[in-house]
């Protein structure tokens with residue numbers, strides 16, 4: 139009798155809900171079926187990798203918020219750009235030759251005598267091609283026992299190989315990334331795009347590195363440097379060209395299915411004046427274009443200059459945030475593993491990115507467990523709603539941090555918001571779907587948490603609010619379609 143009346147109450151509620159055009163259904167049978175399907179995939183000791191791959195390839199993933207443009211392009215496409223640019227590839231060093239007179243001299247030789255090959259000839263020579271893929275990406279790194287570079291050096295050195303063509307054919311590159319995103323049900327990418335313009339100033343370098351400089355003196359020096367840069371016509375023209383370049387490069391990228399936004403980046407191992415001018419250029423560019431939605435700092439964090447100047451960089455950001463408070467920061471911070479640097483170096487990077495620079499998102503946040511103020515960092519990120527961008531493939535490859543040693547366990551436990559992202563999917567040759575496969579198989583989250591991770595990638599995007607709402611409504615639709623497909627797949631299997 140009680141059961142009957144409660145069922146009646148549920149029916150009545152459903153009728154009330156149905157009478158309102160905006161009310162969501164109380165329970166969604168397809169969502170429940172999808173949750174059961176997913177729970178079965180992560181049950182047991184052995185991950186059902188193939189089935190999880192199918193699941194996450196189909197699942198809408200919202201956005202990819204930690205994404206490097208040049209690191210996302212595959213070596214295969216860079217090779218095609220070598221020919222488009224009229225360069226060749228040295229078959230000993232695997233570096234791109236950009237000197238046109240050298241290229242012409244090589245082309246004049248008989249094919250068998252050439253030391254520098256066209257992209258097409260590189261692809262045609264199986265041995266050279268295979269070796270090139272191994273140098274320009276992480277391909278085959280774990281497949282053979284030959285002597286090889288340490289993985290972090292292997293990773294960071296790839297950029298030196300393809301850099302001569304990385305900034306060419308950008309619109310084609312972006313359209314490739316867009317098409318790839320659409321095919322794996324990703325609707326938004328926020329890419330760390332191109333190096334911001336800079337201008338060196340040796341006098342500023344000496345001043346900024348003066349031992350014992352207090353914060354007041356530093357701020358005065360930064361204010362003076364900013365005033366000089368504000369008046370530098372050539373520098374401002376470079377910034378305008380950068381902004382115009384983003385506009386031109388992004389032609390035909392945005393449409394109803396896909397949206398891309400851009401972050402200029404600063405290289406942390408440059409000199410202080412180069413870093414500061416890059417920051418200034420990035421903040422100015424963000425103010426000039428709605429396509430440029432934030433600023434990032436990148437480069438190997440364990441490099442000598444990166445470590446020496448880390449605290450200085452965070453203070454530079456703090457100063458510029460007072461001038462450009464509306465510009466958001468997503469900062470690579472704490473991408474360090476035990477042993478990369480002496481332990482003192484692992485104590486404060488996330489802390490300062492958060493509390494000195496004022497980052498709205500933390501990239502990687504790997505050294506959390508080693509940081510002096512870890513409990514306060516956790517609390518601040520949770521309370522201020524600052525997410526960490528998790529890049530499992532990249533962290534595993536570059537830093538050797540994975541599974542129980544990855545701080546995602548801590549971020550999840552203490553309810554720090556997080557997003558799942560790719561980092562450099564062209565260099566490490568994976569997809570956003572694969573990141574979710576690793577996430578699910580290693581940490582066994584429930585379906586609700588997986589879904590929340592996907593929505594988080596829009597929630598924490600540096601998008602304009604109306605774009606965010608549009609993409610969120612689109613994600614609702616995509617999830618409804620996905621869940622109906624998974625429910626139908628299971629119904630078919632049960633027949």
Ligand SMILES: [Zn+2]
Pocket residue numbers: 204205206436470501561
């Ligand atoms: Zn990154």
